[in-house]
Amino acid sequence: MADPTRTTSNSSKTAIWNDPTFRSIAYQVIAVALLVWFFYFIFDNTLTNRAKSGVTTGFGFLNETAGFGILMSLIDYNETNTYGRTFVVGLMNTLLVSVMGIIAATIIGFILGVARLSHNWLVAKLATVYVETLRNIPLLLQIIFWYKILREYLPGPRQSIHLVQDSVLLNGRGLYLPQPVPESGFGIVIAAFVIAVVASVIIVRWAHKRQEATGQQFPSFLVSFGLIIFAPLAVFYGAGAPMSFEYPALKGFNVQNGLRLLPELTALWWALTMYTAAFIAEIVRAGIQGVSHGQSEAAHALGLRNAPTLRLVVIPQAMRIIIPPLTSQYLNLAKNSSLATAIGYPDLVNVFMGTTLNQTGQAVEIVAMTMAVYLTMSLLISAFMNWFNTKMALVER
């Protein structure tokens, strides 16, 4: 009698198309084949289309003359420079507005986040209104709005608004600040600044050691702050103020000289700051609220007052919660700076992916280079965040 429990099978292996490993490999081979075909298809079409329109492939265009002016540049630039240089100019402008925005948004965002938790009902509610309003209105709208306001309500160059006894001029073309021109002897002020910084570091270290040894506390933060601000100032005046200013002045139809802050830059920076600050405020608020209330209760029970409790117990724990989403917002701000195109601020997208692409038609190369820049920024920030998370993770079982 055949044993019903013993299965009789002619083959000890299953059919090959049911074998998971085979299927896995088959799927992947198919996927690779599809991808290869897809890219080949695109590549072929691109070359054909390009041949028809006479556009060459490759990065050679970067060495050709650009032939167009750029509204603002941190490095020397004029029409005779190459397209490659336009890339650098655009990139630096993007980095400039991003860094300015990140600094301002962080400061305002932190203040707002703390304000939302204030015991003062009025302050808390106003902060909430700010956050909920700005978060729900498109950023592009805000940028265009502020830009239009600046252009519309600022006068022409001939009717410039004079501020600070004629040393600052404000008109529709920009905010003109006096340009500092260091003269001989200014080096000593810089030296004083460097010495003040070094001295501050030494003072902080000494104060810390002293506290460990004797328990006495020293206001090292205030002292360093004062030193860094006042020592160079004192040396500056003591040396007879070795610096002159180049003042902006109306010459003909335009204002010349001085340090010029474009309205495009101002509007973009202002809108980016206000928008991102709203998101940062929420992150800060969530971070502080994320620290359990029992922590500050335990600190108070031990006799610590509010300020030391915040400094030693709440904020270190809150920062762990805050930093990861905060760096995400920084990345968002950098990416959002590309909206500069809408108001004509010459950032990377506007200059390179806009004007240069229009003139040369080298779409693939230009798009690839631009995207590579933003991708690099993203990857750097992700890497930083991963490093930060690993370093700061609370040690657990």
Added chain:
Amino acid sequence: MAMENATSNELAVQLVDVNKWYGEFHVLKDINLNVSPGERIVICGPSGSGKSTMIRCINRLEEHQAGQIIVNGIELTEDLKRIDEVRREVGMCFQHFNLFPHLTVLDNCTLALIWVRKMPKAEAEKIAMHYLERVKIPEQADKFPGQLSGGQQQRVAIARSLCMNPKIMLFDEPTSALDPEMIKEVLDVMVELAEEGMTMLCVTHEMGFAKLVANRVIFMDAGQIVEENNPHEFFDNPQNDRTKMFLSQILNH
């Protein structure tokens, strides 16, 4: 009842007609309590009866709206200086330990010594190690709270409070969040503390501990002190109906 004749300067904790509201909710009603130095009080009652609120008023983690609270002769008011003085006299242990997770066990204990008592670090660490030895976990000094078991964390919390040399210890359900096998190690520490003469106010459901160590057991319900007595009388001869009902619910033999 000899305690009633003591002057307020000799009492460790004195609550006189204390009333507290959370918004419209009347959570403490005319609380009157006198605690002499060295006395151990266990406070029990159903949840929501105000027992945690009452002891949290003693170190001003909660504010009372009417009545007086006097700790070692210092009256608790809004005055920050008074609050600091009171908090120096009183130590507290919480149900959820509330250790600082970003600091080591040793740093948890020395934090207040360095920043409030302004002690040099070496001296602070000596004191901290002394108390960590008393709660029998000196070897964990360099670990972080997340690496310790619940019972170990609560013992560290007790050591942390003791480092500040309080005269009065408050315990807010110190073993309620612990797994059963760890309750004993914490209660042992508390019993030792009691035997050394520490004034203790303890909110707890551990009736064995109450019978062993308490001078008085207080039953609170709906914001009032319903009954207080020595443990013997309290458990064997409850007077009030509410007390009887509560005891029948929590005693399981």
Added chain:
Amino acid sequence: MNDFKALPDLAPPASTSGFIGWLRTNLFSSPLNSVVTLIVMYIMYLTFVPMFDWAIFSAVFIVDDPAACKEAGVGACWAFIGDRLNLFTYGSYPTEQIWRLDICFVLLVLSFGPQFFEAFPYKRLLGLFSLTVFPVVSFILIKGGMLGLEEVPTDRWGGLALTLIIAYVGIVAALPIGIALALGRRSEMPVIRTFCVVFIELWRGVPLISVLFMSSVMLPLFMPEGTNFDKLLRALIGITMFQSAYMAEVIRGGLQAIPKGQFEAANALGLSYWKSMRLIIMPQALKLVIPGIVNTFIALFKDTTLVLIIGLLDILATVEAQIQDPSWGKVNVEGHIFVALCFWVFCFSMSRYSQKLERKLHTGHKR
């Protein structure tokens, strides 16, 4: 100890409760606080009063003659908005065909509206309808060219209608692609996983404007010569790719939240990969990530304004164009406030809804 008397609940002392108590704790709890309150109130008085005056009390609401807005001392010119409202809402869609857009909008509300009410019984069915039948029906209605409807080319689509179209297509098309990407990212096959990771990180790392430029300029290059690539279609493809990467991350979060036991149980029951995904895992994951999807949708809705930069006439672009018209005077601020209000109302309500959902789902998924 047995002379216990139960005390009644008393009212709290007047200085600590009621309106006075509220004032004391919230506005005047300390000298510093009081000073801050007074300063803030003064600043509010200086700014809010003129603002309200301009926006409401001195404003011109409904008027036929544009000259009325240019008179001295007049505040906001809301009549301008009323005058151009059709343009802002429907773009330059032929006026006699607007009823088709209206039908689509009603269908949209009917298919998505009931989802917000908990008691509604046919959510699943309605969801399927809104994702399959509705797009086809509305496409036919809006584009026309068949069933006797006159064709309306895409360059006449504009205003709020265009904004809604872009947002809707963006989300609905991104959803299946996002699911596929999320599953692919968790796959054990290295080729598939790598491709999905690269795809997702690529689109998430670049700004949307560069994606729009890219699709505007590069898509015609990629296609064989002669294919006419509709401008709106190019933008929609770019937006869909972009959104699907963000959607994939949201869904991946949901998949990660499903306890491993669910996958194991499905396997133990003998279900194939696709069956277990379809019947057990995805329904749970999608339900978990609805707040995340709503948040992504809010972000997309705001981002639709970027099509202004590539020349599509959404509501922002339409308003920008119209406020140049000098016959109504300077209506810059009114126009911008109108658009801001449209977006704010929508985005704020959606985010409130998403928060409510999150709270509800959180309590249901206690670990």
